[in-house]
Structures are given as structure tokens and as C-alpha cells.
Amino acid sequence: MRNEMELIFDAVSDNEGFARMAVAAFITNLNPTLEEMADIKTAVSEAVTNSIIHGYENLYGYGKSGSTRAGQEIHQGKVRVHCMLENEVLHIEITDTGKGIENVEQAMEPLFTTRPDLERSGMGFAFMEAFMDELEVDSVPGKGTTVRMAKKIGVGSWIAQEEIIS
Numbered sequence: 001m002r003n004e005m006e007l008i009f010d011a012v013s014d015n016e017g018f019a020r021m022a023v024a025a026f027i028t029n030l031n032p033t034l035e036e037m038a039d040i041k042t043a044v045s046e047a048v049t050n051s052i053i054h055g056y057e058n059l060y061g062y063g064k065s066g067s068t069r070a071g072q073e074i075h076q077g078k079v080r081v082h083c084m085l086e087n088e089v090l091h092i093e094i095t096d097t098g099k100g101i102e103n104v105e106q107a108m109e110p111l112f113t114t115r116p117d118l119e120r121s122g123m124g125f126a127f128m129e130a131f132m133d134e135l136e137v138d139s140v141p142g143k144g145t146t147v148r149m150a151k152k153i154g155v156g157s158w159i160a161q162e163e164i165i166s
Contacts, residue, residue: 001085002085002086005026005082008078015052026085030090039132043131043151046124047092048079048081048094051077055079055099079096089153092132092149093147094147097143100142101137101145104138107125132150132151134149134150
């Protein structure tokens with residue numbers, strides 16, 4: 001079985017929850033476990049949030065005050081979420097055309113953040129890597145970033161069966 005969907009939305013923080021729920025709804029026919037669903041939603045949330053606050057530097061809804069300063073310009077870029085189901089494997093691609101990442105390897109290090117002023121923990125890529133089976137990040141400074149992730153749905157039940165057999 002193969003199925004695809006694509007979302008394109010404004011790079012504003014309010015849309016992060018929409019992206020999480022849309023991807024979750026897309027995979028419901030595979031009957032994922034609660035843990036699989038939580039892992040996928042967290043990974044999507046981290047990738048979309050990175051696009052919004054790092055790719056486009058859209059600060060609205062983030063930080064201490066939760067609002068924009070007078071005269072602050074918000075980049076109204078777009079975030080694209082493309083999902084494809086192939087059998088039991090979910091492939092997710094999240095793309096922005098924002099400022100890109102100068103050093104992807106450094107950005108993927110746990111605790112590294114370019115936005116300590118927003119109390120960012122620097123764990124976004126670490127969470128994506130921990131919760132998904134595959135993670136790949138491609139970025140070109142000045143052109144944007146694409147995060148590709150994959151997760152096999154239904155692995156939990158196979159693990160349980162192997163433990164029973166052993």
C-alpha cells in the first residue's frame with residue numbers, strides 16, 4: 001500500500017499543532033501504538049518548530065513575552081510537510097525556504113542552539129533522531145532546510161512477539 005499527503009502552511013507558531021495532528025490523522029489506518037503516535041507527533045513538532053523559529057526567525061508565540069515587539073517584522077514564509085506511507089513505513093519530509101543552516105553537523109549536536117535568548121534547549125534534532133528510525137537533514141544557507149524522517153509503524157508488536165518466543 002502507498003499513500004501520500006502534503007500540507008503547506010504559513011510559518012507561524014499556531015500551525016505547529018495543526019501539522020502534528022494532520023500527520024497523526026494520516027497514519028491512523030495503520031493502528032499505531034500510543035508510543036509510536038507520540039514519537040511521530042513529537043518529531044513533527046520539533047521539525048516544524050525549527051523551521052518557524054530558526055528558518056524564518058518567526059518569534060511570535062515563542063520566548064518570554066509570547067508577543068512581537070512593536071515594529072518587529074515577521075517573515076511569513078511557508079512550511080511544507082509531505083508524508084508518504086509505503087506499507088508500514090511512514091516517510092516525512094519537512095521543508096522551509098528560510099535562512100538555512102550554516103553547519104548541519106554542529107546544529108545536530110545535543111544542546112547546541114542558535115537561540116539561547118528564546119530559552120531553546122538545543123534538543124530538537126536529538127529528539128527527532130531518538131523518536132524516529134531515520135533522520136536526514138539537508139540545508140543550504142540562504143535557501144532553506146529539508147528534514148527527512150522515517151519510522152516503521154507496528155514495530156512494538158513485533159518486539160513483544162519476539163520476547164514471548166524467546
